[in-house]
Amino acid sequence: MAFDNLFSEIVFWALAVVTIGSAALVVHLRSIFRAALMLVVSFLGIAGIFAMVNAEFLAVVQVLVYGGGIAVLVIFAVMMTRDVDTGNRSTAVQPVALMMGIALLGALAYSIVQAEWALLPDSLPGPIATVFVETPTQLGRLLLSDYVLAFEVAGVLLLAAVIGALSLVRERHDA
Amino acid sequence: MGETLAGNVIYRNVYEFVQDLLGEEWSWVAYAAAGMAIILLVTNAVMLIGTLYTWFERRLLGRFQGRLGPNRAGPFGVLQPIADAIKLISKEDIIALGADRIVFTLAPVVMLAPTLLVLAVIPFGAGSWVADLNVAVLYIAAVSGISTIAVMMAGYASPNSFSLFGSMRAVAMLVSYEVPLVMALLGVTVLAQSMSLVSIVEAQALPFLLVTPLGALIFLAAVSAELNRAPFDVTEAESELVAGYMTEYSGMKYGVFMLAEFTNTVVAGAIFAVLFLQGWKWPILPSHVWFLLKVAGFVFVAIWVRATLPRYRLDQILAVAWKYLFPLSLINVLLLAAEVIVWPEPGAAELGIMSAINWAVTIPAAVLWSKVVSLRTAPPVAAAFSTEGR
Numbered sequence: 001m002a003f004d005n006l007f008s009e010i011v012f013w014a015l016a017v018v019t020i021g022s023a024a025l026v027v028h029l030r031s032i033f034r035a036a037l038m039l040v041v042s043f044l045g046i047a048g049i050f051a052m053v054n055a056e057f058l059a060v061v062q063v064l065v066y067g068g069g070i071a072v073l074v075i076f077a078v079m080m081t082r083d084v085d086t087g088n089r090s091t092a093v094q095p096v097a098l099m100m101g102i103a104l105l106g107a108l109a110y111s112i113v114q115a116e117w118a119l120l121p122d123s124l125p126g127p128i129a130t131v132f133v134e135t136p137t138q139l140g141r142l143l144l145s146d147y148v149l150a151f152e153v154a155g156v157l158l159l160a161a162v163i164g165a166l167s168l169v170r171e172r173h174d175a
Numbered sequence: 176m177g178e179t180l181a182g183n184v185i186y187r188n189v190y191e192f193v194q195d196l197l198g199e200e201w202s203w204v205a206y207a208a209a210g211m212a213i214i215l216l217v218t219n220a221v222m223l224i225g226t227l228y229t230w231f232e233r234r235l236l237g238r239f240q241g242r243l244g245p246n247r248a249g250p251f252g253v254l255q256p257i258a259d260a261i262k263l264i265s266k267e268d269i270i271a272l273g274a275d276r277i278v279f280t281l282a283p284v285v286m287l288a289p290t291l292l293v294l295a296v297i298p299f300g301a302g303s304w305v306a307d308l309n310v311a312v313l314y315i316a317a318v319s320g321i322s323t324i325a326v327m328m329a330g331y332a333s334p335n336s337f338s339l340f341g342s343m344r345a346v347a348m349l350v351s352y353e354v355p356l357v358m359a360l361l362g363v364t365v366l367a368q369s370m371s372l373v374s375i376v377e378a379q380a381l382p383f384l385l386v387t388p389l390g391a392l393i394f395l396a397a398v399s400a401e402l403n404r405a406p407f408d409v410t411e412a413e414s415e416l417v418a419g420y421m422t423e424y425s426g427m428k429y430g431v432f433m434l435a436e437f438t439n440t441v442v443a444g445a446i447f448a449v450l451f452l453q454g455w456k457w458p459i460l461p462s463h464v465w466f467l468l469k470v471a472g473f474v475f476v477a478i479w480v481r482a483t484l485p486r487y488r489l490d491q492i493l494a495v496a497w498k499y500l501f502p503l504s505l506i507n508v509l510l511l512a513a514e515v516i517v518w519p520e521p522g523a524a525e526l527g528i529m530s531a532i533n534w535a536v537t538i539p540a541a542v543l544w545s546k547v548v549s550l551r552t553a554p555p556v557a558a559a560f561s562t563e564g565r
Contacts, residue, residue: 007203033331034278040324060313068320072350075327136310136370 012052019045036078040071057135186213213305218291224470225438226256232437232478239482263430271423273334282332283424283431286325290438292318297445298373300455300463312360312370315446316353319401322435323349326420329432333423341419344489348400348407351496356397358504362390363450365511366521376454380523384451386530389507389537391451393500395476398443400492403436404477406484407492444473498548506540 022041029035043066050059143151189212193205230245230253237244245252270276296311298304308314323346330342364370366387367378384391400407418424421432448454448469455462487495510533518525 007207037278056308057310060310060317064313064317064320068317068323072323072346134309
């Protein structure tokens with residue numbers, strides 16, 4: 001769906017307000033548990049924006065990985081945290097963190113505004129048009145041909161992480 | 176006008192009515208209104224079926240247990256769900272002292288949302304679907320994962336240890352069973368070479384239940400766990416945890432949780448029918464009738480299992496997921512991938528050969544592996560989630 005009518009405009013702005021508003025609440029809310037829930041809302045808002053620009057696969061993966069996996073992980077971590085309902089007290093690091101945050105935001109905003117976005121023409125030639133229709137097929141083909149090494153390395157890395165986590169939490173029966 | 180739904184009578188009529196009313200440049204309002212009409216129709220129809228299903232389940236359970244079940248309201252007690260709903264609505268809405276009020280109130284809503292979102296991609300009959308997403312299988316896995324968060328919200332917001340224990344158990348179970356569930360979905364995707372549910376139905380020259388019995392078995396087991404159904408219903412084990420994460424809920428908030436649970440079972444039946452029973456296909460009867468009958472068949476089996484099997488312990492449930500279903504699902508995917516390499520475009524004859532091979536592998540694999548995996552010993556995990564002796 002392109003940005004060609006009022007309906008898309010309304011949807012886009014609603015998603016943008018939800019995404020940024022919930023992200024602001026993540027920082028602002030006192031209760032860490034509620035902050036974690038707002039983080040999930042923010043993730044889902046980003047998934048909505050992906051869906052709007054015809055990246056259905058990316059949108060679904062965003063919901064699957066961030067809305068499902070990462071969110072559960074974050075909430076579990078929050079449950080193991082002390083002082084969940086009051087949040088952290090302010091420390092001397094806060095001004096520095098604020099400055100770093102503003103600098104990062106500025107750098108990102110600058111690069112997004114300055115970048116020369118290559119716009120696709122309205123009518124796409126055949127092979128490119130199929131990429132948008134069959135994203136999963138094309139991605140799968142690329143991952144298992146041109147980028148198979150990176151794909152396998154990522155798999156081995158994850159396996160190592162799982163084994164490491166298991167050996168850390170394993171209970172020793174001899175003790 | 177959207178392409179997928181242009182053939183639908185209701186969609187077209189609403190669209191044209193609104194467009195005639197407002198004019199050509201307001202076509203997006205017509206688009207939105209017509210879409211809303213379809214959404215309203217689909218969600219209400221499915222929730223109504225979910226409500227009717229509660230009556231079906233209670234009557235059938237009664238039959239299995241040698242008693243009558245609800246039989247007073249209306250013919251055969253069919254109006255019982257309406258009486259239940261009126262009772263739930265008229266109950267006092269209690270939010271316990273010390274609860275996180277906002278999160279507590281939102282949890283049932285978040286629980287129901289994924290169920291209704293999944294409906295978007297399900298083909299209910301020939302030509303009757305809201306969207307034919309090319310990533311539909313992944314979409315189902317992704318969206319249904321959100322209900323995990325709802326369980327955590329409910330457990331955490333209630334000022335009650337039973338709620339927290341129930342939600343921790345539920346999350347441990349949901350996260351574990353997502354793995355074999357997704358692997359079973361992956362097997363079907365490999366076989367149909369598509370993630371669109373419509374293409375999956377069209378790829379089934381033979382029902383995939385016959386072609387990949389192991390996948391269907393794993394899907395059935397994993398989906399019963401995801402639905403909190405017996406024998407995996409530890410999250411609301413009445414004898415140990417009161418009602419698990421729902422302990423503090425009453426009135427219509429509890430009603431919405433229940434609605435989500437029952438509608439989920441119907442939706443799971445619809446997904447099973449699409450993935451393994453050729454969806455709307457099969458001769459003579461109209462496609463929608465076949466689809467409903469297949470869903471009813473799944474629901475009947477689910478109730479039968481519930482009436483037959485006793486409840487597992489939590490550590491046994493996790494052991495079943497990781498030691499039994501997960502290795503079997505890997506075998507299933509590997510086998511199907513090898514077969515698809517040999518027969519890249521399977522027709523009915525090739526699917527028949529695959530079916531023979533798969534049955535020959537499934538029965539020994541399932542039986543032998545069940546001998547290898549023991550559920551007798553209680554590993555240390557059990558202690559962490561058990562309420563006994565606290």
